[in-house]
Amino acid sequence: MAEEMMNNKQIILKHYVEGYPKESDMEFKNNNIKLNVPEGSNVVVLMNLYLSCDPYMRNRMKNLEDSYVESFTPGYPITGCGVAKVLKSGDSNFQEGDLVWGMIGWEEYSIVTPTQSFLFKIDHDKNVPLSYYTGILGMPGITAYVGFYEVCSPKKGETVFVSAASGAVGQLVGQFAKMLGCYVVGSAGTKQKVDMLKSKFGFDEAFNYKEEQDLDAALKRYFSDGIDIYFDNVGGKMFDAVLLNMKLHGRIAMCGMISQYNLKKTEGVHNLLCLIAKRICMKGFIVSDHFHLYPKYLEMIIPQIKGGNIVYVEDIVEGLKNAPKALVGLFYGLNVGKQVVLVSRE
Incomplete structure (x- = not known):
C-alpha cells in the first residue's frame, strides 16, 4: 500500500514549565506524517477538528511523578480532548468517515490507538454543535454529571456552592443543581462572568471572588445556614473558607484545583478539623474511572439540550496556531465559557 505523506502542523511542548505557562513554552511546527495504517495494526488515523483547552493540562507540563495522568513529553505534541474525523482505521469499531471524541494530539492529524485515547464514536445530531463534544457532550459534561450526582x-432543596462556576464544568453543575430544586451560588473572576451565572445559567446568586477581602464572610452572606454541597474546581483559599461554612454531613466533590497548578509550593489548608467536627464527606474523583456512565449521561443530557433546559457557553478561537494563547488564557480568566480551538471544519 502506498504511503500517503502529509504536512502536519503541530503544537510542541518545548520544555517542562515552572510557574504560569507562557505561549513561548510551546512551539508551532510543521512536520510530515504518513497517513496510513500499518498492516495488522489497530490504530486509527484522524483529521482533528476541535481541541479542548482544560486546566488539568497545566499539570501535564510538569515532570510528574505518581500522578493519575502522564506528563507531556518535551519535543512532542501536547495532547488533550478533542473531536476528530476518522480517515483510516485498523479497528473494526471505527470506520472511515466516523466522527469521534477522545484524547488526541494538538496537531492537524493524529494516529491513535482507540483504547489508549478513550475514543468514543459520535452519533452526531446536526441540531447540536459538533464542538459540544469537547464540552457538555464530552469530558467536562460527564465530569459534571459524575461529580454532582454520583459523588455529591x-x-x-439543598444548598450548593460551585467555584469557577462559569467554566466548562461549573456552568453545568449549577444548572444540574437548579434542575433538582437546589439553591445555587457560584463564584467567578469577572463581573461579566458573575452576571452570566445569574442571567444565563440561572444561579440564584454569584460573586466575584477577586473583589472579596474575606471569603469566609462572603460565603456567610450567601449561605446564612451553611453549605450542603461544595463542588470544588479551585482549591486553595476558597476551599479553606468553604470548610468553615459547610453544614453537618455536607459533601464536597474535589474536581480540580486551578489556583494551585502554577505554584511552586501549594498553599496550606488550615481548616481541615471541620471535616471531623462537621462529619463532612470529601471525595476526589477522576472522570476516566466513570466513562462507563457516558451512555447514561447522554440519555439524560441530550433531551435537556434540545428542550432548551440546559444552556452551554463556548469560547471558540480559530486556528491551531492560536491554541497556545487560548490555553494560557485559562489561567488568567480570559475565556468566557468552555475554551475550544477550531482546527479544521468537517
Whole structure:
C-alpha cells in the first residue's frame, strides 16, 4: 500500500514549565506524517477538528511523578480532548468517515490507538454543535454529571456552592443543581462572568471572588445556614473558607484545583478539623474511572439540550496556531465559557 505523506502542523511542548505557562513554552511546527495504517495494526488515523483547552493540562507540563495522568513529553505534541474525523482505521469499531471524541494530539492529524485515547464514536445530531463534544457532550459534561450526582448525592432543596462556576464544568453543575430544586451560588473572576451565572445559567446568586477581602464572610452572606454541597474546581483559599461554612454531613466533590497548578509550593489548608467536627464527606474523583456512565449521561443530557433546559457557553478561537494563547488564557480568566480551538471544519 502506498504511503500517503502529509504536512502536519503541530503544537510542541518545548520544555517542562515552572510557574504560569507562557505561549513561548510551546512551539508551532510543521512536520510530515504518513497517513496510513500499518498492516495488522489497530490504530486509527484522524483529521482533528476541535481541541479542548482544560486546566488539568497545566499539570501535564510538569515532570510528574505518581500522578493519575502522564506528563507531556518535551519535543512532542501536547495532547488533550478533542473531536476528530476518522480517515483510516485498523479497528473494526471505527470506520472511515466516523466522527469521534477522545484524547488526541494538538496537531492537524493524529494516529491513535482507540483504547489508549478513550475514543468514543459520535452519533452526531446536526441540531447540536459538533464542538459540544469537547464540552457538555464530552469530558467536562460527564465530569459534571459524575461529580454532582454520583459523588455529591444531592437532594432537592439543598444548598450548593460551585467555584469557577462559569467554566466548562461549573456552568453545568449549577444548572444540574437548579434542575433538582437546589439553591445555587457560584463564584467567578469577572463581573461579566458573575452576571452570566445569574442571567444565563440561572444561579440564584454569584460573586466575584477577586473583589472579596474575606471569603469566609462572603460565603456567610450567601449561605446564612451553611453549605450542603461544595463542588470544588479551585482549591486553595476558597476551599479553606468553604470548610468553615459547610453544614453537618455536607459533601464536597474535589474536581480540580486551578489556583494551585502554577505554584511552586501549594498553599496550606488550615481548616481541615471541620471535616471531623462537621462529619463532612470529601471525595476526589477522576472522570476516566466513570466513562462507563457516558451512555447514561447522554440519555439524560441530550433531551435537556434540545428542550432548551440546559444552556452551554463556548469560547471558540480559530486556528491551531492560536491554541497556545487560548490555553494560557485559562489561567488568567480570559475565556468566557468552555475554551475550544477550531482546527479544521468537517
